Amino acid sequence: MIVGLLICAIGLIPILLAFSVNKIYKKSNLTLGITLLMVIISGWQQGIGVLYFTSLLDEQSAFWLFRIFRFAPTFSVPATFFVAYSTINSFSVTLKNDSILNRVVNYIFTKKMLISLIVWTSIVYFISWTDLGMKGLETRSISKSAIEFYFPVYGEWAALYVFHMASLIIFLLFLYYISTKISNTNIRSFLKHFSIYTLFLFLLGMFNFNPETGIIMGSLGVIIFAIMVMFEFIKLNAIIEFNYYQLSERQKKLDFTGNFVGSLIHEMKNTSTIIIGFSKLIMEDKELTKSQQDALDMIRKATDQLEQLATNYNEYIIHSKMSFRTENIVSIIRDSIELSSEFTKQNHIDIEFIDSYKSLKAFVNKSYLQQVFINLIKNSSEATPPGREERKITILTNLNEDYIVIDFFDTGKGIPESDWDHIFDPFVSSKGDGTGMGLPFVKKIIFEHRGDIVVVDSTSLGTHFKILIPQLGSDI
Incomplete structure (x- = not known):
């Protein structure tokens, strides 16, 4: 039971980190994706912890709880996809010099693909509630130890669940590959590290099928994954906020420039008014030749155009009015x-x-x-x-x-x-x-x-x- 409590306590690390960070950063699809993934990883760990409550739970109760928590590792596949999908679409990721791969990415990372993956995962999860997925639990013990635990007895379609989880590993390898070709260095770094840490977690999670090593390797993977992924997420948000600050400073600089240009435009309009006034006086001279009249007419048109342009820019720069x-x-x-x-x-x-x-x-x-x-x-x-x-x-x-x-x-x-x-x-x-x-x-x-x-x-x-x-x- 102590082992089970320790595993459950370790499982709280991801969810505590996620909700703490969620309070700091603004709501976005990426923030939601990271939070969901951390909750799922926490649930996954709780499901493993339940198996070690042999002295507290009978086999039937433990099996019922384990199948509920089975939701977490099963839906970790669409949750991981959602994080990648949110990152790529939120930042309009473009791959360097690879139009074919760009088309593949645009085809894969879509809302339709996400929905399809959720439907497929729901089917896999439903099967785990039948005898085809899991038949029950059996009591085992770690060799040379008094630690007892429940271990699932898998059904005839257990390979379907293995395939489902293995597809995530393939996806993470693909995500790592495309991350190396992303133009934006910050997004490239985040997705690259995210795919590495998530792959590391799920590879260690596969040791859960081995009762001798699962307790140590799985918990170790959860700790490393939670800390490193949240570190990368915080770093990405810090960079985004810094860039926003730079953009705001640039905007202030442009506003200052706008005020300065506004003063110049005001003087330019005064000058154009003088030019138009004297042009009209000269036009009244009946001794002007045809070419001189045409030249004056051109001066008047150019001055009108200049004055209209100055009015438009002055309206935008000084009053910041822009009709849409x-x-x-x-x-x-x-x-x-x-x-x-x-x-x-x-x-x-x-x-x-x-x-x-x-x-x-x-x-x-x-x-x-x-x-x-x-x-x-x-x-x-x-x-x-x-x-x-x-x-x-x-x-x-x-x-x-x-x-x-x-x-x-x-x-x-x-x-x-x-x-x-x-x-x-x-x-x-x-x-x-x-x-x-x-x-x-x-x-x-x-x-x-x-x-x-x-x-x-x-x-x-x-x-x-x-x-x-x-x-x-x-x-x-």
Whole structure:
């Protein structure tokens, strides 16, 4: 009985850690997944502990409790899958330079697959309540020891349960493999360690089939797994919070810049008003030639356009007003490509838009989002070296759960990895005549749309940007 109490006490470690951390970090699918998995691991350990209560429980009572706790190891398979699924989908994981594997990942880590796995696991668990799964318990003792325990007598379909648990080991090996190809270093580290520690736990858990070693190895696996996985989870959340803090600081910097630019816009509008006033006075001169009148008319139109642009930017920067409505992202991208056509022709840049959807609807501001794509096209065109043979921009659209994913590839000279984050800071530019406000503007607009833009990869042959925008609806 003392052994059983010790095993049950060790089993409380995962659940105590999970609920403690759950109070600290915000609710998310990943937090829920980790908590559920820790509860399940705890339940698994409690089920093992029940088998050592030979002096307290009769065989029938112990067998009934053991079958209830059998829920934990059986459903550890979908629980583990849910953690991986939540991580990959919450952070829109992309694998480096492997389009086929990306498609495989997008096919496997879906809600339908999760539901299918839960249904299958329920069937396996139901069978364990029949004689086909387990027939009962028998009393055994550890050699050269007075410790007695119950050990399950498995039925004819016990191999089905073994197959079910073995499939988890195969899945964890696959998860480890794809984790090595994830672009994001933080997510790569978390999934890699999670798969290693979980695999370690379940391999040690297999020793439970051996009554001589299960008591030690299983408990050891639970302790190591609970501590190390929670450490990785806390580390990932700490990094996310730090990145959020950096984003907030960057946002403050942009707000300060906006106030400064707002003052400049105010002075620019005053100057444009003077230009328009004197243009009208000059236009009244009847001795002006036709070419002079045309020139003045062009000045007036350009000044009107400048004043309208200043009004729009002033409204956004100073008042932070941005109207949203349901728009088709596909149409916005096509319009942006068309508006950039003159610039791309001058730079001999080809644009390929690969779209698998008739429409991708989202709640956005069309004009500002359009400017985002124009800025990216312009930057990519200018980043392409003059002597490069392949001069191309490729835009791909896709869906990832609740987000529209826009992948933007160019054949430019690339961005050093150390600058991937800094390029979104104001006044940072690699161009001699650049203001360093293009990409910060892009980041701010996407941020206002509750999305994000990141550099996925960049080499001397080109750069890959990924844009995420919350999806409203789509028609395939």
